[in-house]
Amino acid sequence: MAAFEGLTSRLQSVFGKLKGKGKVGEDDIKEAMREVRLALLEADVNFKVVKQFIANVKEKALGQEVMKSFTPGMVIIDIVNKEMTALMGGEQSKLAKANKPPTVIMMVGLQGAGKTTTTGKLARLLQKQNHKPMLIAADIYRPAAIKQLQVLGEQINAPVFSLGDKVSPVEIVTKGMEHAKEHHHDYVIVDTAGRLHIDEALMDELKQVKEVIKPNEILLVIDAMTGQDAVNVAESFHQQMELTGVVLTKLDGDTRGGAALSVKAVTGTPIKFAALGEKIDALEPFHPERMASRILGMGDMLTLIEKAQSSIDEEKAKELERKMRKAEFTFEDFLEQMEQVKKLGPLDQIMDMMPGMGKMKGLKNLNVDERKLAQTEAIVKSMTTVEKRNPEIINASRRKRIANGSGTSLRDVNQLIKQFEEMKKMMKQFSGMMDGKSGKKMKNKLAKGMKFPFGG
Amino acid sequence: MSFFKKLKEKISKSTDTVTNKFKEGLSKTRTAFTEKVTELVFRRKKIDEEFYEELEEILITSDVGVNTVMDLIDDLRQEVKERKIEESAELQPILSEKLVELLQGENENSDINLPENELAIVLFVGVNGVGKTTTIGKMAHRLKQQGKSVMLAAGDTFRAGAIEQLEVWGERVGVEVIKQQAGSDPAAVMYDAIQAAKNRNVDVLLCDTAGRLQNKVNLMEELNKIYRVIRREVPSAPHEVLLVLDATSGQNALTQAKLFGEKTGVSGLVLTKLDGTAKGGIAIAIRQELNIPVKFVGLGEKMDDLQPFDSEQFVHALFSGMMTEETVEKTVEEN
Structure with missing residues (x-):
């Protein structure tokens, strides 16, 4: 598959090499610009347009505090993002209207x-x-x-x-x-x-x-x-x-x-x-x-944030986040989250909007499918309250009962429980990741969006 | 350079009409591309870094894809070193040789493979608006001219007017179209069509499907069901699954080929709308990364505007005119 990685990871690898080097020089900017160029070409931007664009960005990058910054990658992404947004229109435009209809x-x-x-x-x-x-x-x-x-x-x-x-x-x-x-x-x-x-x-x-x-x-x-x-x-x-x-x-x-x-x-x-x-x-x-x-391959973060803000209950989200960090996440929470996600819209669209989703290991294997989501819901709902709270007690005979109750097969139930455990692990990694690099602002905004149950 | 001699022979052997059609259809593509390369070679007599950079850009313009271009340029550098080439003009034949290589697999038949003594089934898949229905119409015409009896299955039950569009083609070409109402299950249409084709002893059944974006899970599953129904009714079928690709499309075509391939086992590509200014270079990347060959190209809106793909002709059409006869002769003599 073509390297459909986003600009973020491309730049990270450039500046990753510079870690400990202390200062970012003009040559480093040049190399970063090469990565920007490749990312844009991979995204099908015309090469002439890319050329012009890179020239603009480079000028801005050299003039700005990129070289002094501790996170030069972020600064460059910011410049690129702003330039691109400006180039594509700045604001929304409306349809013209005739003085005399039609x-x-x-x-x-x-x-x-x-x-x-x-x-x-x-x-x-x-x-x-x-x-x-x-x-x-x-x-x-x-x-x-x-x-x-x-x-x-x-x-x-x-x-x-x-x-x-x-x-x-x-x-x-x-x-x-x-x-x-x-x-x-x-x-x-x-x-x-x-x-x-x-x-x-x-x-x-x-x-x-x-x-x-x-x-x-x-x-x-x-x-x-x-x-x-x-x-x-x-x-x-x-x-x-x-x-x-x-x-x-x-x-x-x-x-x-x-x-x-x-x-x-x-x-x-x-x-x-x-x-x-x-x-x-x-x-x-x-x-x-x-x-x-x-x-730029950074995901449609804004749309996601907007959607998440309008439909996710903040209090509940905070509580969930706490639980997730402490690995107290249960099937009850899982069910509740599923309800919230449903409000957001089709799952595959949400996945598309998430930055870095394509790269997460394990996520690729999770099939994002609405019908499967319904099946997952049925399985979880067939568990007793005790089971939901303590997934580890779900033994073979309980699994059989759950399968019968939800009209699914034993395989489906096994799969879901396995995925649930995997997800728990992943969530922990995820929240760790968010703490690390991307700064507080992003974390706060995205924390809500980041912990969806991923179908089944 | 025996390559150009071989190419010349090969082309003179094929019928002139086909070559002309190819050249005509590709003339716009060719002009833009070759003008650039010729100009580049003229301007930069020596092969240096800037030469490579510009060549890289020219190749990228044809949607070949960044990865493939990088590999190609690396290869060229290697060749230049080994053959001790200094003049950029000498690089041209090597470049076209490389491109042909990229498009050609090992001993393969680029035509469609249809069984002789049983019902042959060809399934057409692809994203929205690439020209599936039009391609089927042209393909039906082509097969009919070869003396085969053809039937069409109106499997696009979703898009408004799609069934009618196929019916018009059926009338034009003079072949029967099996259909159900709009909105009905496409797999059921396929089942009906296969039964009808068997009953009427038809040679080839061409199956249309609704355009769908490859990231839509449900629609891709629906396509897989169509595929399974065909398999169940005729175990050796579908004998060909042709992914129809718009030549203007960019890097996304690679994902298209990959995901449609996973659901239906794509066996070949049809590159449509090559009569525009787009170059369809993504076919090279698909060839490289997924090993799916181009089988046909669409060069216009008329019934006979579907041609079998010939990689040498394709590259030749791209490059003829780029080199004056003199250069060709000279190159031939020198080697």
Whole structure:
């Protein structure tokens, strides 16, 4: 597997060598910059963008107290993180609004980026803000693309304007716009066919469509998994269409998403939305600071902290933390924690957000699966109170009873108990780790998030 | 350099149309890439550190992946030392030789392996939007032209309009599509399709599946179930499991190949959208790290835009034009 380790561990190894050396010199910074460069390239940030970026960071790093600092790695990460967040937009940007409705949004992009799906999601988002969006199906090329938009429209109860696939897109949008005005829709979203940025005929067609609809927003829909070519695509679409924003799709995958940085760097237009799932309401505003830590492989800490804060009971968390440290953690606590974790959302997403999760030994083998979570719950609930409090008394006959009671097999029960013990051990290591390097602030913030029961 | 001679012979032997199609489709890729390398070689006659650094960047631009590029550059350094090469122009053939090596496994058949006397089943898997359904349409056309009877299984019951999309392809190509309603169990669709294919004595059954991201546990388990159902009905099947990859995708494609491989035993790759400016270099990394070969490439939206992959042609298409005929001749003579 490619070294998908984050920047944090890369830098740690650089500065680890310097321990005891006392001072960090210019050469060390240079080496650190090399690691930053590799981390960014591995995350699919375009190499030109990386070059420029590194130059900026280096300048800042040399000027700052990196050399004096006791934790130069942290200082550099901080600079990199800030620079990247700034580059990706600084703040969230909203959709433009026409002075005279309807506001027209045009979706463009390569094939398979997710334009049609995003069109449906965007309409849903607008509906939630009490708007009345209408969709225009202008993809006459891909078989059943119109049908796809119609199905999405039905799901959310939004009208879809279509003239079939035998009429030119220019004519479709002309009629579509008339229709939207007659029916007083305040938003019109135009779904166009996916096309290569170098396909002159199709790009010309897109320009004609633009002439007709005079869009307030032209959004480039781009796959977060896109590699080095993201710059060519974005640059070319921007030159020909004058984009006003970008939608990054398939961010619910495990890609680092360096394309986000590349696209922003070459177009200068803000990334307005992030698509995070197959469900119709899985479209969220884009958060540059979260994207930055994701690209750097530091996990989506902010999201996690936010989620944890909003749904975990602080008192209970503190109590649990105490127990965990003293290895008093029981199945009762386990059950309680599971309840809390459930409030946080899908487990695999939580795992993705945790920094360093990929690297933890043993964690890889723990299957993160919602259904298994339910099974785990059943097993724990089939234990008596005494058993929950003293897991060590659970002998073979008790195990058999628990298996019967929870409708699972003896193997499942054995496995869970074994994992429970492992987890206890791991938690101890984890809290030790948090005490060590990362400073108090992080510890306090993350302590709550760090001790989830990991499925079964 | 016997390599280029061999390459020339090999290419002249293959049909011109295929090569042309390849070159045409890859022309954009090639221009960008070769211009850069030519320019580099022209500008830096001597091989020095900066030459390597720039070469490294050019390779990274094609999404080959940092690890593979580093290995490749190390190899080149070694060769340069051993062969005592000083001029950068001499390095070009070695570079293309290395790239071909990276793409080629030992004595393997890059075509798809289908049994002759029983129902052949090909399963298509991949993340969302890579072009699975389109590839199936093209593949059906290709097999039909080879005189085979083909049937399609509409296994993407999730995405809106996916079944209809496959049906349109079925009509275009003139093959039957077995389907159920949207939202039904894809494994059940496969079961139906296999029974229908057996009953009608079909040669090849091409199975479509819904696009899914490889980190979605439930969806990957669903895919595994599809795989198991196919195995149960026809023990030797699926005879090929083709992972469809978007040539524009970056390093994540490696994780895709790994995880889809774990659930379905991927036997080959189809690299789509190579008619754009992306280079699909990640195929090299996948070849290196997981030993999965590229079997087909998608070079456009038309029915006959699916071509078998030929690593030498691929690299040649990337590099032709980079070297003037003169350089080639000279290199050939010198060796």
